[in-house]
Amino acid sequence: MSNTRLALIALINAPVIIILLNAVWQLIAPRDPSKPPTVFHWLPIIGSAVGYGNDPLNFFLACREKYGDVFTFILFGRRVTVALGAKGNNFVLGGKSTVLNAEDAYTHLTTPVFGKDVVYDVPNEKFMEQKRFVKVGLSTENLRAYVGMIEDEVDEYMNTDANFRVYGMNDINDWGMFDVVSVLQEITILTASRTLQGKEVRSKLDKTFSQLYNDLDGGFTPLNFLFPNLPLESYRRRDRANVKMTEFYVDIIQKRRQAGADSDHDMIAALIKQTYRDGTPLKDHEIAHILIALLMAGQHTSSATGSWALLHIAENPDVGEALYQEQVKHFGTPDGNLRSMTYEELRELPVLDAVIRETLRLHPPIHSIMRYVRDDVSVPPSLAAPSKDGVFVVPKGYYVLASPSVSQMDPRVWKDAQRFDVSRWTDPDGVAAQAFKAYADENGEKIDYGFGAVSKGTESPYQPFGAGRHRCIGEQFAYLQLGTLISTMIRKVELRLKDPVPAHNYHTMIVMPKKPRTILYRRRKFD
Numbered sequence: 001m002s003n004t005r006l007a008l009i010a011l012i013n014a015p016v017i018i019i020l021l022n023a024v025w026q027l028i029a030p031r032d033p034s035k036p037p038t039v040f041h042w043l044p045i046i047g048s049a050v051g052y053g054n055d056p057l058n059f060f061l062a063c064r065e066k067y068g069d070v071f072t073f074i075l076f077g078r079r080v081t082v083a084l085g086a087k088g089n090n091f092v093l094g095g096k097s098t099v100l101n102a103e104d105a106y107t108h109l110t111t112p113v114f115g116k117d118v119v120y121d122v123p124n125e126k127f128m129e130q131k132r133f134v135k136v137g138l139s140t141e142n143l144r145a146y147v148g149m150i151e152d153e154v155d156e157y158m159n160t161d162a163n164f165r166v167y168g169m170n171d172i173n174d175w176g177m178f179d180v181v182s183v184l185q186e187i188t189i190l191t192a193s194r195t196l197q198g199k200e201v202r203s204k205l206d207k208t209f210s211q212l213y214n215d216l217d218g219g220f221t222p223l224n225f226l227f228p229n230l231p232l233e234s235y236r237r238r239d240r241a242n243v244k245m246t247e248f249y250v251d252i253i254q255k256r257r258q259a260g261a262d263s264d265h266d267m268i269a270a271l272i273k274q275t276y277r278d279g280t281p282l283k284d285h286e287i288a289h290i291l292i293a294l295l296m297a298g299q300h301t302s303s304a305t306g307s308w309a310l311l312h313i314a315e316n317p318d319v320g321e322a323l324y325q326e327q328v329k330h331f332g333t334p335d336g337n338l339r340s341m342t343y344e345e346l347r348e349l350p351v352l353d354a355v356i357r358e359t360l361r362l363h364p365p366i367h368s369i370m371r372y373v374r375d376d377v378s379v380p381p382s383l384a385a386p387s388k389d390g391v392f393v394v395p396k397g398y399y400v401l402a403s404p405s406v407s408q409m410d411p412r413v414w415k416d417a418q419r420f421d422v423s424r425w426t427d428p429d430g431v432a433a434q435a436f437k438a439y440a441d442e443n444g445e446k447i448d449y450g451f452g453a454v455s456k457g458t459e460s461p462y463q464p465f466g467a468g469r470h471r472c473i474g475e476q477f478a479y480l481q482l483g484t485l486i487s488t489m490i491r492k493v494e495l496r497l498k499d500p501v502p503a504h505n506y507h508t509m510i511v512m513p514k515k516p517r518t519i520l521y522r523r524r525k526f527d
């Protein structure tokens with residue numbers, strides 16, 4: 001056989017040889033007992049990306065069976081140590097930001113979308129100040145003003161949008177149908193812009209704004225997380241959209257500044273008045289970039305949660321009826337109508353509350369929360385250890401990952417863990433009540449990371465809004481937005497499901513229902 005032929009055969013077989021060597025090496029190489037076990041993978045570099053990317057929850061559960069609560073997997077060359085369960089959440093989310101760092105994990109994904117000088121583009125202390133500013137914009141006074149605005153928007157949408165006009169106009173018994181994700185995406189942006197983003201943004205929600213939003217959103221995908229700079233059109237569109245969106249917001253901010261005193265209840269009005277601890281006011285581009293960040297942080301999380309909630313309500317007509325009767329009981333008027341709710345009243349509706357909590361338990365929009373390991377860090381032995389006296393150390397340069405999805409659906413913690421069961425939230429001594437208490441207890445342990453005291457909550461198996469210094473600050477707003485939306489919709493229509501509740505689509509940053517996700521509706525009465 002000629003040398004050329006031999007070389008050709010070697011070249012063709014090289015990938016197979018590399019794969020085999022990689023597999024054999026994992027099986028025979030002596031393992032460093034101080035490091036968490038590494039998940040077996042056939043493909044070098046790519047590692048477990050396919051299994052994790054297609055179905056992270058089942059990937060984690062299968063790995064837990066084999067390796068325990070702490071293990072490392074390879075994700076396109078990155079080494080990611082997963083820490084499962086309530087203790088794992090505590091380890092990752094309760095860690096010091098100097099050791100387990102969010103900026104280093106996320107900035108390559110978020111800064112091109114949000115823009116410079118905010119969120120993960122600044123040191124953690126500065127971001128914590130920015131979170132404090134945003135909390136001013138989410139004051140109870142502002143939230144009170146938002147309920148009526150959201151009600152109006154949902155009313156208007158359901159009275160005028162084609163999704164709700166086609167059916168039920170001739171015969172009250174007609175069933176119409178809509179794609180729940182499309183409808184929820186539209187309602188979420190309409191309600192967020194009318195409230196948080198402000199009247200100028202609401203009045204400009206035209207095709208140009210939607211295009212800019214879509215281009216930004218197209219830069220916020222798992223691909224962007226894995227590969228920060230690819231020569232793709234979507235990356236260039238993202239960058240152009242960030243420049244245009246910044247200009248759009250800066251223009252509004254400057255007009256507001258020129259107009260002087262601002263009595264609006266929105267985020268721009270709040271941010272204009274804020275100053276950092278050293279006395280520096282927020283610059284126009286920083287306000288603009290914070291607004292983009294809030295738009296992106298709230299849009300998919302709320303629209304996904306709202307979609308899953310409506311799917312489950314449609315699947316369980318008794319839940320829909322209980323929600324409707326709760327509205328009648330609290331807001332029914334002598335003439336047979338339903339009056340508007342206040343913010344305080346909305347917070348005192350147990351069925352609605354249970355529906356939102358149960359939806360977030362089964363479908364937390366963020367399945368993986370990551371931090372970059374800046375310094376070697378020991379895993380608490382109560383979480384996992386190589387032996388009775390040893391400790392695992394996660395080396396500098398790794399990532400750590402917590403998955404509230406796993407602890408929220410853990411059959412070891414929750415009875416009938418996979419079942420949508422709102423009644424679990426109404427038992428004051430049940431697991432759900434205990435988990436919620438550990439997460440959000442008003443009277444429990446609080447910590448101030450720089451944006452106001454928050455419940456510690458890092459050890460709860462229920463953490464849909466994260467925990468620790470990076471805990472969500474949009475939680476109250478999201479509850480208000482979802483609660484008002486579900487109530488307003490359930491007042492007008494009955495819902496049924498056309499197909500079974502869809503499976504999770506994990507190929508987007510935020511976990512969405514797979515298609516088809518059609519909901520049938522029938523008007524309760526003509527408006």
Ligand code: HEM
Nearest residue numbers: 294297298301302305366464465466470471472473474478
């Ligand atoms: C952080 C979930 C809505 C703004 C987070 C985190 C989670 C989360 C899990 C923690 C991320 C981490 O630790 O890396 C949710 C869910 C929502 C929701 C489930 C709705 C159902 C919103 C809304 C806003 C918002 C409406 C804005 C108005 C933020 C911000 C952070 C955050 C600013 C802080 C990020 C950090 O400190 O690193 N959210 N979110 N979220 N969320 Fe939300």
